[in-house]
Amino acid sequence: MNDEPLVISSVEGPIAILTLNRPQVLNALSPALIDDLIRHLEMYDVDDSIRAIIITGAGRAFAAGADIKAMANATPIEMLTSGMIARWARIAAIRKPMIAAVNGYALGGGCELAMMCDIILASETAQFGQPEINIGIIPGAGGTQRLTRALGPYRAMEMVLTGATISAQEASAHGLVNRVCPPETLLDEARRVAQTIAAKSPLAVQLVKEAVRTAAETTVREGLAIELRNFYLLFASEDQKEGMRAFIEKRAPNFSGR
Ligand code: CO8
Numbered sequence: 382m383n384d385e386p387l388v389i390s391s392v393e394g395p396i397a398i399l400t401l402n403r404p405q406v407l408n409a410l411s412p413a414l415i416d417d418l419i420r421h422l423e424m425y426d427v428d429d430s431i432r433a434i435i436i437t438g439a440g441r442a443f444a445a446g447a448d449i450k451a452m453a454n455a456t457p458i459e460m461l462t463s464g465m466i467a468r469w470a471r472i473a474a475i476r477k478p479m480i481a482a483v484n485g486y487a488l489g490g491g492c493e494l495a496m497m498c499d500i501i502l503a504s505e506t507a508q509f510g511q512p513e514i515n516i517g518i519i520p521g522a523g524g525t526q527r528l529t530r531a532l533g534p535y536r537a538m539e540m541v542l543t544g545a546t547i548s549a550q551e552a553s554a555h556g557l558v559n560r561v562c563p564p565e566t567l568l569d570e571a572r573r574v575a576q577t578i579a580a581k582s583p584l585a586v587q588l589v590k591e592a593v594r595t596a597a598e599t600t601v602r603e604g605l606a607i608e609l610r611n612f613y614l615l616f617a618s619e620d621q622k623e624g625m626r627a628f629i630e631k632r633a634p635n636f637s638g639r
Contacts, residue, residue, distance in 0.1 A: 386402060387411075387417045387418075394579070395433065395576075396432070396576065396579060398571075399435065399436050403439075407444070408442045408445065409446060409448040409450075409451075410444050410446065411451050412468075415468060415472075418472070423471065429638060432575075432579035432581075432583055432586070433478045433574075433575035433579050434477055434480070435482055436494070437482040437568065437571070438483075438485060440485070442484070442485040443481070443486060444486070444488070445486045445491055446488045446490045447522075469493070469522040477590075478578050478586060479499050480502060480571050480574055481502065483495050483549070483558070484506070486507075487508065492524060492528070496528065499593075500559050501559055503549035503561050503567075504549065504564040504567045505549055505550075505562070505563055507549040507558075509547050509557060509558075510544065510545065511525075511541045512546065514542060514544045515544040519541065525537075528541070531555075531556055582634075582638065584620055585618075585621075588611035588614060591607060592608040592611050619637055620634075620638065623636060
């Protein structure tokens with residue numbers, strides 16, 4: 382056992398940066414690592430001073446998947462009762478914007494973790510894939526659904542059936558990735574995007590994230606209802622009054638989060 386934290390957490394003003402930190406096993410997502418990640422995410426989710434969260438990986442991987450060694454001998458009942466997979470839903474439930482800065486392999490659960498984020502930035506060296514089929518299983522943390530929404534059914538189907546990975550450039554060309562950056566500027570680009578979001582009204586950020594998420598997870602009718610509810614709700618906020626007043630007075634807004 383070593384004493385290195387499984388997740389390295391640093392705060393830079395309104396941005397929290399979480400680094401998955403098991404580089405010797407390509408940041409394989411052990412239950413303990415996922416628990417630590419969830420602990421940090423939920424802590425920052427209720428911390429008003431944090432406006433955006435960046436997730437990245439130490440070493441040459443973002444995350445090469447769930448820890449195969451931790452589940453190799455598991456029974457279905459153990460997988461169910463341990464909550465090993467079910468706990469991942471808490472990552473997708475985070476309300477603050479999350480940016481994945483994918484620095485290398487994002488495979489299996491690693492690709493699923495990136496897809497639970499709201500924006501995916503990739504290093505030129507990143508690779509994406511759902512290779513579970515190679516080890517006799519299938520994705521279990523949203524891969525079949527989110528990859529299909531991102532890439533379309535045919536590209537997603539080829540990836541999950543063959544286990545093939547795609548490069549950052551291919552992922553970007555097909556809409557899985559927002560943009561590709563040189564490895565040395567990846568984190569700075571993530572910081573830049575996070576700072577831009579951090580300057581907005583946190584209420585509007587939270588509600589627009591919820592509305593866009595609804596588009597990906599429910600029907601258009603339900604999504605439109607959430608969008609409209611959140612749109613009306615923001616007219617109850619001081620930030621809406623301030624934002625519109627600032628525009629009219631030709632000055633920068635001063636958002637309070639109320
Ligand atoms: N789990 C455990 N250990 C891993 C994993 C992993 N997913 N990936 C890599 N490692 C370990 C290797 O065993 C190796 O350890 P050691 O040095 O002790 O042998 C070390 O990391 C370095 O890996 P390699 O020597 O294999 O490095 P290469 O550069 O040769 O290969 C690859 C890199 C191609 C990424 C290769 O490591 C690989 O194929 N990894 C497995 C990828 C994979 O199959 N991922 C899917 C896992 S299943 C999954 O994610 C299901 C998710 C379900 C929901 C979540 C449930 C919890």
